[in-house]
Amino acid sequence: MRELHRLRDAIAAPRPEDGAAAQRHLDQLTKPPGSLGRLEELARRLVEIRGGRAPAVDCPVIFTFAADHGVVQEGVSAYPQAVTAQMVENFLRGGAGVNVLARQARARVVVADFGVVTPLPARPGLVSRWVGNGTKNIAREAAMTRAQAVGAIEAGVALAEDAIAGGADLLGLGEMGIGNTTAASAVTAVITGARVEDVTGRGTGIDDATWRRKVDAVRRALEINRPDPDDGVDVLARVGGFEIGGLAGVALAGAAHRLPVVLDGFVATAGGLIASVIAPAARHYLLASHRSVEPGHAVALGHLGLAPYLDLGMRLGEGTGAAVFIHLARAAAHIYTEMATFKSAGVDGPRA
Secondary structure, three states: OHHHHHHHHHOOOOOHHHHHHHHHHHHOEOOOOOOOOHHHHHHHHHHHHOOOOOOOOOOEEEEEEEEOOHHHHHOOOOOOOHHHHHHHHHHHHOOOHHHHHHHHOOOEEEEEEEEOOOOOOOOOOEEEOOOOOOOOOOOOOOOOOHHHHHHHHHHHHHHHHHHHHOOOOEEEEEEEOOOHHHHHHHHHHHHHOOOHHHHOOOOOOOOHHHHHHHHHHHHHHHHHHOOOOOOHHHHHHHHOOHHHHHHHHHHHHHHHOOOOEEEOOHHHHHHHHHHHHHOHHHHHHEEEOEOOOOHHHHHHHHHHOOOOOEOOOOOOOOOHHHHHHHHHHHHHHHHHHHOOEHHHHOOOOOOO
16 A cells, blocks of 8 residues: 555646646647647646646557456356457457557557456566456455455556656556456446446447346445445455556556546546546546447546547447547647747737
């Protein structure tokens, strides 16, 4: 817990004066004020997050963490648990959606095993941060021990800080784990106070009967485990997932180092929710790449006060939304640093 206390103490909200200065610069560029819409908003946020420094997105890193979930025993997914390990192999071969999109965005993908049930042999590109042999079935008992929850978060912190030491200037959150939208639904219901039915979606494309089982599993998880919504570690331990904890750790590390942390979809945003409970100021460093079709995602983003930049009907996870968003962040940074001002271009500005 000492590591978490260190990070929490290091996280403070951005300074309003940095945002105000960024806005003055944006208003001096050769365009009507606000005419680039949310690109200007994003540029301002990047400046605020970086403590007043000019924004740059030169070395983005996407963290794709994998783990399994015992709640699949309740029949909540359209896919077997073995798919988690199979998809990790696909990530390592570079054939998954996140790999394709990350290559286009010139982003590095960190693939880490936080608790995949099927043994994964050591191989280049695979980082082992194994916390346990998948979580327990949250519909019947706590997902993990508190010590495991802390361990998962701190493992995510360590991976993020390694990337930051290597020059990372934007951190993207991604995941893989059959059954993890069930855990994300439980986390979101606890922290936001929303009804279980309103935050539980179709995940991998389940039918009506499976959805009803999923809702029942989430409801039982909350009734049996009674997580404390004011204690992010407790929420993670009782109804979360190892990969969700790792992503919360990445978010905390990014906030502590004043870097933008880009949420992908529903499961990654559950990690952001947990980080925001542990350190409330961390939410200022989170950016919502897109809105997933999962209903709980909109609820979670609303709780965090985030408006997504894209709405493409995506629901893949892996960090794919974060990868697409990198292009927008890079565009916003270039607008801020390369566009001429009225004065430098010799163009008349708006009338006083």
